[in-house]
Every structure is written in structure tokens, then in C-alpha cells.
Amino acid sequence: MDPIRDTARAIAREVNAxxxxxxxxxxxxxxxxxxxxxxxxxxxxxxxxxxxxHARRADARIAAxxxxxxxGVPVAxxxxxxxxxxxxxxxxxxLESFTAPYxxxxxxxxxxxxxxxxxxxxxxxxxxxxxxENSAFGxxxxxxDLERVPGGSSAGSAAAVGGFQATxxxxxDTGGSIREPAAFCNVVGFKPTYGRVSRYGLIAFASSxxxxxPFARTVDDAALVYDAxxxxxxxxxxxxxxxxxxxxxxxxxxxxxxxxxxxxxFALDKLDAASRASYEAAYADLERLGAQxxxxxxxxxxxxxxxxxxxxxxxxxSNLARFDGVRYGLRVEGADVGEMYERTRAAxxxxxxxxxxxxxTYALSSGYYDAYYVKAQKARTRIAADFARAFERxxxxxxxxxxxxxxxxxxxxxxxxxYLMDYYTIPGSLAGLPSLSVPCAPAIPEDGDRPMPMGLQxxxxxxxxxxxxxxxxxxxxxxQYAKRLTPAKVENASA
Amino acid sequence: MPVHYGERLRVTYSxxxxxxxxxxxxxxxxxxxxSTDRIDIRHVARLARLALTDDEIRTFGPQLGSLMTxxxxxxxxxxxxxxxxxxxxxxxxVQREDTVKPEIMLSREAALRNAPQAxxxxxxxxxxxxxxx
Numbered sequence: 001m002d003p004i005r006d007t008a009r010a011i012a013r014e015v016n017a018x019x020x021x022x023x024x025x026x027x028x029x030x031x032x033x034x035x036x037x038x039x040x041x042x043x044x045x046x047x048x049x050x051x052x053x054h055a056r057r058a059d060a061r062i063a064a065x066x067x068x069x070x071x072g073v074p075v076a077x078x079x080x081x082x083x084x085x086x087x088x089x090x091x092x093x094x095l096e097s098f099t100a101p102y103x104x105x106x107x108x109x110x111x112x113x114x115x116x117x118x119x120x121x122x123x124x125x126x127x128x129x130x131x132x133e134n135s136a137f138g139x140x141x142x143x144x145d146l147e148r149v150p151g152g153s154s155a156g157s158a159a160a161v162g163g164f165q166a167t168x169x170x171x172x173d174t175g176g177s178i179r180e181p182a183a184f185c186n187v188v189g190f191k192p193t194y195g196r197v198s199r200y201g202l203i204a205f206a207s208s209x210x211x212x213x214p215f216a217r218t219v220d221d222a223a224l225v226y227d228a229x230x231x232x233x234x235x236x237x238x239x240x241x242x243x244x245x246x247x248x249x250x251x252x253x254x255x256x257x258x259x260x261x262x263x264x265x266f267a268l269d270k271l272d273a274a275s276r277a278s279y280e281a282a283y284a285d286l287e288r289l290g291a292q293x294x295x296x297x298x299x300x301x302x303x304x305x306x307x308x309x310x311x312x313x314x315x316x317x318s319n320l321a322r323f324d325g326v327r328y329g330l331r332v333e334g335a336d337v338g339e340m341y342e343r344t345r346a347a348x349x350x351x352x353x354x355x356x357x358x359x360x361t362y363a364l365s366s367g368y369y370d371a372y373y374v375k376a377q378k379a380r381t382r383i384a385a386d387f388a389r390a391f392e393r394x395x396x397x398x399x400x401x402x403x404x405x406x407x408x409x410x411x412x413x414x415x416x417x418x419y420l421m422d423y424y425t426i427p428g429s430l431a432g433l434p435s436l437s438v439p440c441a442p443a444i445p446e447d448g449d450r451p452m453p454m455g456l457q458x459x460x461x462x463x464x465x466x467x468x469x470x471x472x473x474x475x476x477x478x479x480q481y482a483k484r485l486t487p488a489k490v491e492n493a494s495a
Numbered sequence: 496m497p498v499h500y501g502e503r504l505r506v507t508y509s510x511x512x513x514x515x516x517x518x519x520x521x522x523x524x525x526x527x528x529x530s531t532d533r534i535d536i537r538h539v540a541r542l543a544r545l546a547l548t549d550d551e552i553r554t555f556g557p558q559l560g561s562l563m564t565x566x567x568x569x570x571x572x573x574x575x576x577x578x579x580x581x582x583x584x585x586x587x588x589v590q591r592e593d594t595v596k597p598e599i600m601l602s603r604e605a606a607l608r609n610a611p612q613a614x615x616x617x618x619x620x621x622x623x624x625x626x627x628x
Contacts, residue, residue: 077623101605208582237589306566331611337623342546361543432583475552
């Protein structure tokens with residue numbers, strides 16, 4: 001068994017069978033990851049001691065007769081999720097010295113299932129960004145081309161799995177922060193229905209949109225993680241009390257009888273030629289698998305960005321009010337408490353976070369609340385209604401996950417240009433729908449000469465995760481696109 | 496209703512049409528020009544408890560104006576008889592028993608461990624009331 005390259009399912013099977021110990025897997029990954037991460041810089045912090053401690057615990061439980069669904073599986077955790085006793089920064093200077101006093105429910109459930117924490121991964125500050133370039137703690141590089149972004153905001157979690165520095169990872173998705181970096185890094189990224197996975201211990205960005213989900217190199221592994229973390233949590237009142245049908249292993253090999261919706265508003269003629277060819281091939285693959293392609297309309301999809309860039313900043317400005325230098329994080333002294341607040345926040349937040357706090361504060365301010373925030377909430381209702389109507393005609397909607405392959409660093413300096421990266425992922429987020437990105441045919445970027453990963457987005461009705469993962473599995477099994485690429489050699493790193 | 500409403504809307508329409516037809520582009524000069532000075536960025540920063548440098552005011556002011564111009568596209572969407580969506584899942588008014596559960600509480604020590612300043616089991620903050628307040 002290869003503890004670095006094998007799937008989570010294969011590792012767990014071997015560890016449960018005691019063919020290899022979790023400690024062996026941990027030691028192999030610890031020896032590998034430090035060198036492997038030198039070029040990619042997916043991690044803000046490695047946690048080898050914790051990894052070994054959890055490995056010993058897993059081995060002891062298995063020796064006592066337990067079977068653990070993720071026995072000995074190395075997992076990377078986005079650094080906006082709390083892991084007790086470790087530094088948890090959300091990629092922000094304001095939390096540079098924050099030590100988590102408890103563990104997030106999703107993380108705790110993974111560890112309880114036998115997974116081993118490799119470390120905490122880099123992200124756009126407070127998960128605000130689409131490229132990973134907004135972290136206060138340096139750049140993470142795309143493992144398939146170190147001159148390009150890994151995508152964001154779950155930059156390190158996508159890069160770590162894509163670059164074989166962890167078998168699985170946890171990310172969070174507010175407007176595309178799992179799906180877009182998954183597409184860029186050649187991995188499966190899955191955002192479950194809003195409320196399926198507890199947000200307890202996730203540092204809040206936009207609470208009505210934030211959702212934790214897995215990255216993995218196979219759909220089946222993503223399903224294994226989903227099965228471990230999904231379900232009601234009394235510590236998160238917005239987590240939904242609905243039975244979770246196990247999704248792993250419930251795989252299908254074809255798409256006969258499945259109606260796949262192609263969204264008129266997401267027509268591929270907006271894309272560059274190589275990206276368009278990748279998606280046209282993917283749609284043909286779906287048809288070859290027996291799916292019936294149907295045209296659907298989301299007339300309000302074009303309002304998604306405008307709606308999102310009111311709602312998400314509004315909720316962010318409210319959520320981030322807690323960072324005031326009193327209870328945790330950075331404090332910069334001032335003559336009185338007001339000056340202390342203003343200086344602390346000025347020194348602690350980076351430019352993108354400040355920008356979104358300002359947008360949100362403006363949109364919620366007296367005189368504009370109805371015109372902006374309430375209007376956006378109503379637009380959100382219409383967008384969700386459009387999806388509901390579309391799902392009367394189809395079982396799953398497919399589209400690009402991003403409008404291009406990974407771009408070069410500093411390629412999108414204008415904030416609005418960057419916001420457009422989320423064009424395809426945001427409407428589904430506003431509707432709370434389960435949505436994933438699965439690798440499709442690699443494409444050569446317009447400004448490059450070798451193929452880079454691409455992701456096909458699949459979105460299905462609320463709480464139909466099991467079916468959605470099944471469709472993605474059929475596509476993956478028939479195409480195996482991810483296997484066409486191998487990560488760049490770390491030795492080639494120019495940084 | 497802010498002034499220049501019709502003009503901004505015209506620009507925004509054409510921007511969305513252009514995006515629909517041509518995809519993302521790097522130039523937004525037209526909209527930048529429309530950013531106007533309608534937003535008092537200093538006032539918004541005060542509301543947000545955020546001290547901004549002059550440079551930041553010069554940068555964020557137009558950026559905020561430009562973004563708000565884009566979001567003005569929402570005005571053309573009919574939401575007359577539409578309810579606002581605060582969140583999308585069916586839960587309503589989730590409550591729990593009003594009892595103390597020590598097993599899910601942080602100890603006072605743990606809660607204070609990350610505090611920039613603590614004293615006598617409390618968070619310590621600078622003076623809140625000025626002498627004339």
C-alpha cells in the first residue's frame with residue numbers, strides 16, 4: 001500500500017485489516033509532507049505530534065475490535081476550523097496568535113472516524129477570495145503549475161490533496177470556495193446542502209451561506225468524508241435534523257434515466273476555446289453514459305453576483321464585528337476603547353476583508369438597508385425559485401465550475417474581475433443547494449502551453465447529496481480525467 | 496432614490512449584457528467613471544470601526560462605488576410580491592432547554608486564555624467613558 005497516493009478507502013481498508021498500522025501511515029506522511037510542501041506551501045502549520053497521537057488512538061481502537069470508516073487517513077484542515085490546542089488563524093493577522101479552545105464538530109467527527117490531522121491549510125483571509133492570494137501568511141501555489149493560483153478560498157486544502165500532501169481535506173464554501181479551487185487543483189470538491197454539516201467551530205464569514213465540505217481525489221472518498229461529517233449537531237442550531245443516507249459505496253456506473261440540465265444562461269460561448277472544448281467533451285461524456293440532456297433556464301442567474309456581493313459582505317460585516325481586540329486576537333492600544341477598536345481592526349484585517357466589511361456596512365446602513373440588503377434577500381428567493389423550477393425538468397444541473405483554468409498570480413488585480421470568478425458557483429450557493437466539482441478534461445490556459453485541471457460543476461436539489469455523488473461517480477468512473485495530469489515536481493519550484 | 500439613477504442603470508445594463516456576451520473582461524473603466532462620490536467612505540468606515548489611511552480611502556472609495564454600481568443591476572429585477580430569504584433550509588426558531596450544561600461550556604480560564612488583556616477573571620479594556628461623558 002502507498003500511504004501517500006492511495007485513496008482514503010484503500011488506506012482505511014488496510015488499517016482496519018491491520019495490514020498496516022495508522023502509525024505507519026502517519027510516519028510515512030510526516031516524512032513526506034514537509035519536503036513535498038516546500039514548493040506548494042499548502043500548509044500554515046503541520047501537526048505531526050497530533051497526527052501520531054491520533055494514529056496511536058486509531059490503532060488501539062482497531063486492536064480492540066472497532067472498525068473506523070477513515071482509519072489512518074491523513075486529513076488536512078482549512079485554517080478557519082478550530083482544532084483544540086492548535087493555532088487557528090483564518091489566514092488573518094488579527095488571529096495570528098489565536099489558539100482554538102475547542103474542536104469544530106466536522107473536524108471532531110473526522111478524527112472520531114479515525115482520520116489523522118496532517119495540519120492546517122492556508123486560505124484567503126476569513127475565506128474571502130477566489131485565488132488564495134488574500135492570505136496574510138503568504139501564497140499557496142497550484143501543485144500542477146507553481147506559477148499559478150490554486151484557487152480560493154480553500155486554497156491550501158485543495159492544493160494539499162491535489163499535490164498528494166494529504167489524502168482528504170476539509171474546506172468551506174460560501175460562494176464557491178470549495179468548488180473553484182477543486183477545479184483548479186484536479187480534485188473533487190463537494191459542498192453539501194446548507195445545514196447538512198455543522199458549522200460549529202467554523203470561523204464565520206457569511207452565516208446563511210457558509211458550509212463545510214470535503215476535498216478528495218475520488219468521488220467515493222469525498223462521499224466517505226461526507227458520511228462522517230454530515231448530520232444534526234446540537235451545537236449548531238442551523239444544522240438540519242434530517243436522516244443522512246450514507247453516500248459512500250452507493251455508486252453508479254451509468255447515467256441511464258438521469259435528466260441532466262444544461263443552463264441556457266451558462267452557455268459555453270462565453271469561455272475561451274480550450275475551456276469550451278473541455279466542457280463540450282464533458283457534456284458528450286454524460287450523454288454517452290446514458291443521460292438525457294435537457295435545456296433549462298435560470299433567468300435570474302445573472303443576478304447571482306450582485307445578490308451575493310450584498311448578502312455575503314453584509315453578513316461578514318456583522319460577523320467580523322466580534323474582532324475588536326477585547327476577547328481574543330490582536331489588540332492595538334488606543335486612548336479609549338473606540339480608538340482601540342479602530343486601530344486593532346485597521347492593523348489586523350487585510351485589504352479584501354476591509355473592502356467587504358465596508359461594502360456590508362454600507363449595504364446595511366440606515367437608508368440603504370431596504371434598497372440593498374432586503375432587495376438582495378428577495379432576489380435570493382427568486383434565484384432559489386428558478387432552481388426549483390429547473391429541477392422539475394431535470395435531476396441535476398451541470399455547468400463549468402469556473403470560467404477558465406487556474407490563472408497566474410496577480411492576473412486579476414481588480415476586485416470585481418476577481419468576483420466574476422464565482423459566476424457559476426454563486427447561484428447554487430444562494431439557493432443552498434448541494435454542489436460539487438469533479439475533474440473534466442484538462443485544458444491549456446490562454447496564457448500557457450500545458451494542460452491544467454478543469455472542473456465540471458454538478459448541482460442537485462436540496463438534500464439529494466447521495467444521488468449527486470452517484471452521478472459524479474459515474475462520470476468519474478467513465479472518464480478518469482484526473483489521472484491525465486500529474487503534479488509539478490517540487491524541485492521545479494522557482495520560489 | 497440617489498441621483499444619476501437612470502445613467503448608472505444604463506451603464507450597468509450594458510455591462511451585464513457585455514459580460515453575458517463576452518465573458519469576464521479586465522476593463523471596467525466605464526463603470527469606474529460612474530463610481531461617483533455618492534458614498535461617504537469615511538462615514539462608512541466609522542460605522543465599521545475601521546481606521547482607514549488616506550491611501551485606503553483613495554482606493555476603497557472608488558472600488559466601493561464601482562461595486563455598488565454593479566449591484567444596482569438588481570433594481571431591474573421584479574421582487575414586488577416576493578418574500579425575503581434569510582436562509583434556505585426549513586428550520587424555524589430552533590430552541591434548546593434553558594439549562595446550564597457545563598460539559599459544553601468553556602471554563603473561565605479557557606475563555607480568557609486568548610484575551611489580549613485579562614485581570615481578575617475578566618477581560619480588561621481601555622477606559623470606555625471619557626471624563627466629559
